[in-house]
Amino acid sequence: MKTETGKYMGTKECGHITASSTPSKGEAGRTGDWRVKYPVIDNDVCTPARRGKPSCFICWSFCPDAVISKTVPLIIDLEYCKGCGICAEECPTGAIKMVEEDRS
Amino acid sequence: MTKVKENKVQSAPNVSIMTANYAAAEAARLAGVQVVSAYPITPQSPVVEKLMEYVNDGSMKAEFVTVESEHSAITVCISASAVGARVFTASCANGLALMHEQLHWAAGTRLPIVMAIPNRSMAAPWSILNDQQDSISQRDTGWLQIYCRNNQEVMDSIIQAYRIAEDVMVPTMVCYDGYILSHTMMPVEVPDTDKVTAFLPDYKPHTVLDPANPQNVNPVTLAEPRKNADGVLCHGYFEIRYLLQEAHLRAVEVTRETGIKFGKEFGRPYGLYDTYKCEDADLVAVTLGSIGSQAMDAVDILRDKGYKIGVLSVRLYRPFPALELSEALREIGCRGVAVLEKNVSYGYEGALATDLKAALFEYNVPVFAHSYCMGLGGRDVKTSDIEEALIKSHEYLDKPAAEQRKAQEWINCKL
Numbered sequence: 153m154k155t156e157t158g159k160y161m162g163t164k165e166c167g168h169i170t171a172s173s174t175p176s177k178g179e180a181g182r183t184g185d186w187r188v189k190y191p192v193i194d195n196d197v198c199t200p201a202r203r204g205k206p207s208c209f210i211c212w213s214f215c216p217d218a219v220i221s222k223t224v225p226l227i228i229d230l231e232y233c234k235g236c237g238i239c240a241e242e243c244p245t246g247a248i249k250m251v252e253e254d255r256s
Numbered sequence: 257m258t259k260v261k262e263n264k265v266q267s268a269p270n271v272s273i274m275t276a277n278y279a280a281a282e283a284a285r286l287a288g289v290q291v292v293s294a295y296p297i298t299p300q301s302p303v304v305e306k307l308m309e310y311v312n313d314g315s316m317k318a319e320f321v322t323v324e325s326e327h328s329a330i331t332v333c334i335s336a337s338a339v340g341a342r343v344f345t346a347s348c349a350n351g352l353a354l355m356h357e358q359l360h361w362a363a364g365t366r367l368p369i370v371m372a373i374p375n376r377s378m379a380a381p382w383s384i385l386n387d388q389q390d391s392i393s394q395r396d397t398g399w400l401q402i403y404c405r406n407n408q409e410v411m412d413s414i415i416q417a418y419r420i421a422e423d424v425m426v427p428t429m430v431c432y433d434g435y436i437l438s439h440t441m442m443p444v445e446v447p448d449t450d451k452v453t454a455f456l457p458d459y460k461p462h463t464v465l466d467p468a469n470p471q472n473v474n475p476v477t478l479a480e481p482r483k484n485a486d487g488v489l490c491h492g493y494f495e496i497r498y499l500l501q502e503a504h505l506r507a508v509e510v511t512r513e514t515g516i517k518f519g520k521e522f523g524r525p526y527g528l529y530d531t532y533k534c535e536d537a538d539l540v541a542v543t544l545g546s547i548g549s550q551a552m553d554a555v556d557i558l559r560d561k562g563y564k565i566g567v568l569s570v571r572l573y574r575p576f577p578a579l580e581l582s583e584a585l586r587e588i589g590c591r592g593v594a595v596l597e598k599n600v601s602y603g604y605e606g607a608l609a610t611d612l613k614a615a616l617f618e619y620n621v622p623v624f625a626h627s628y629c630m631g632l633g634g635r636d637v638k639t640s641d642i643e644e645a646l647i648k649s650h651e652y653l654d655k656p657a658a659e660q661r662k663a664q665e666w667i668n669c670k671l
Binding site: 162163165173174176177 | 364365366425462463470471472473474475477481484485486488489490491492493495496499503
């Protein structure tokens with residue numbers, strides 16, 4: 153699309169003249185490939201998974217990016233997880249392990 | 257019975273005697289401003305006091321938000337403009353400098369805020385007196401800048417500023433010299449409220465912050481364009497800033513059209529600049545603000561002495577009408593230009609001089625241009641000071657081109 157001065161821009165169709173976004177998943181971007189470690193839950197050790205009913209959820213309450221679901225079993229959304237490791241640190245049963253990203 | 261000739265009653269123009277500060281406040285009221293936030297600073301305080309009076313007595317249907325600093329004042333203006341209100345503020349000198357960071361926010365968010373600036377010197381040392389260093393120092397924040405020569409121009413330019421700003425979606429400063437205009441009474445024709453309302457279309461914001469339709473204005477924006485969550489490719493920082501530059505360039509034409517339209521509606525047409533006795537001028541004094549009025553007196557005196565000198569007062573400083581100024585000087589056919597201004601870009605010369613020289617070079621206008629600094633910190637600029645500068649430059653007219661360069665000179669410096 154051409155701008156007022158006849159130059160091609162490419163982003164004019166977005167319909168804004170400044171930066172704006174709406175509250176939605178991924179608004180601030182996905183984590184990308186810079187994460188060093190990612191969390192893996194062992195459902196044989198995780199309390200809610202083992203008992204088969206809602207309980208504990210300490211990792212859910214501590215996750216600063218709110219990427220852990222409050223479900224049985226828990227699901228971590230690795231699309232947005234930054235790999236900070238707080239969940240693994242806080243898990244009272246040691247059910248969450250941080251695993252190195254495969255860089256190969 | 258003798259037939260009595262029907263006497264056609266013509267409504268007399270509503271002329272009041274007022275300072276530029278009161279003219280600025282009155283213009284904001286006439287423009288239907290809905291939110292005012294400002295923090296008092298000399299010599300701007302009467303603007304704030306008058307607006308508070310208007311809001312208090314109900315003659316202005318606006319919200320006046322009192323704040324603890326200029327930084328907060330402009331932030332309130334930004335927020336109010338982003339929810340769709342027509343907004344006004346005023347500041348100068350160190351108060352304006354305190355706004356600096358938010359001035360970039362206002363321009364980057366493309367909010368058509370209008371600010372009155374009764375120009376005052378920047379500390380240090382402390383001075384409450386006039387020069388134009390304060391607004392010139394905000395030149396590159398992305399705001400439009402209009403400079404006024406008298407109180408009528410302040411009234412008219414603030415009204416026009418809303419039309420211009422809301423067309424190109426760029427905030428606008430209307431600058432006038434502190435004390436020389438801000439505290440000096442002059443006759444000012446006050447336009448009719450209904451006519452001003454008709455002259456200014458309703459403000460249509462490009463983005464409205466509304467709780468019913470939540471959005472984030474100015475999220476972190478990366479260097480490259482990026483798709484949003486809906487898959488739409490959005491601007492990177494670079495594109496957004498280019499759009500601001502494009503709007504500035506378009507504002508030259510919008511300002512010109514607005515000045516013409518204002519003339520048709522109110523009988524006082526405005527241009528991007530104004531000339532006085534330039535037709536046969538060998539030398540032209542180029543100025544900014546009230547020096548433009550004073551230089552007319554100096555030119556009258558010099559013309560009586562046989563000097564062919566004219567005055568060109570720049571009204572629109574940002575965007576800089578480089579083509580229009582160059583063509584005006586080419587058409588006048590002058591051989592030299594003396595730029596008289598109350599600011600300096602330390603380490604070089606006056607800001608207007610630099611801009612004008614660049615324009616003359618770009619459009620290949622064969623004239624010399626000299627830079628004169630005067631009136632900093634309220635140092636009185638006497639008509640004789642302007643005469644002195646113009647005579648000095650006049651002496652270069654007949655020199656060979658290679659010898660027409662003159663270093664910047666500070667007039668009436670008593671070191």
